Amino acid sequence: MDGQRVLVASAAFAGLALAATVVVVVARRQDEPVASAPPTAVPWEPFTPSPAVTVLPPDPLPASVVSDSPSATVVPSRRPTATATAVLSLAVADVPGTVDLAAEGTRDWVHWGLESAEALDRKSRGTGEIQDDRGTSARGRYDNNPELFGWSGGTPTGAAGRTPTGVYSCGAGSRFTLRVPAGAATRTLRFYAGVWMAEGQMTVSLAGKRATASLENREAIRTGRFTIRFRAPAGNELVVTWTARKVFHPTCGNIDMQAATLS
16 A cells, blocks of 8 residues: 555656646746757659640531431521523624624634535634524525625635625525524624615524514615624523515525624
């Protein structure tokens, strides 16, 4: 029992001594500065840089509308294709003393009757768009036309100087017909034709449009330059008809033609 008391007393004394020591330490911190404790070292770790971040531009807006319905198909809109409005005009004037077919017919030109009633010369490197329908009217050749025609770059005759030749067809109802394809661009056809003791009517038609003009001479020859300006959607065709409506000679009042140009 006495031994236990000694132990208790010793423990109590030790506790008092520790408390006194704490008090002394606190008192000293209030009186004078105390060196701060050294910083705790952080363990070294290897530095791994973060991967570079690439900023991508925003996605463009979709060109078509997305439908919630999986079966819907969005068809991109298309502008309607412009179509050429049909244009047709006809005018008649006197023929110049000399006509250069090569200069005037930049796309195509033709001349009838140089050597015979069947002779047809045309632009060798032309479009070939002027087509002679021929028809059933018998043709003859003449060589006293009041105006002259010349050309270069032709076929089968390469060049001609000043020729007064052409072809004619006798009797009322005789007819010449030309055909020229139309397109979106406005083009000009000049048709050189005339009458001898007759009345002739020029009729042009294209895409539902129609125009007419006439020439008449009861006693001699008369010629004219018929200028036709035309345009129509592709697939249409200009039709030109030169017809003898009346004749004033008992055997051969007639219509005639010499040349045509296209530009």
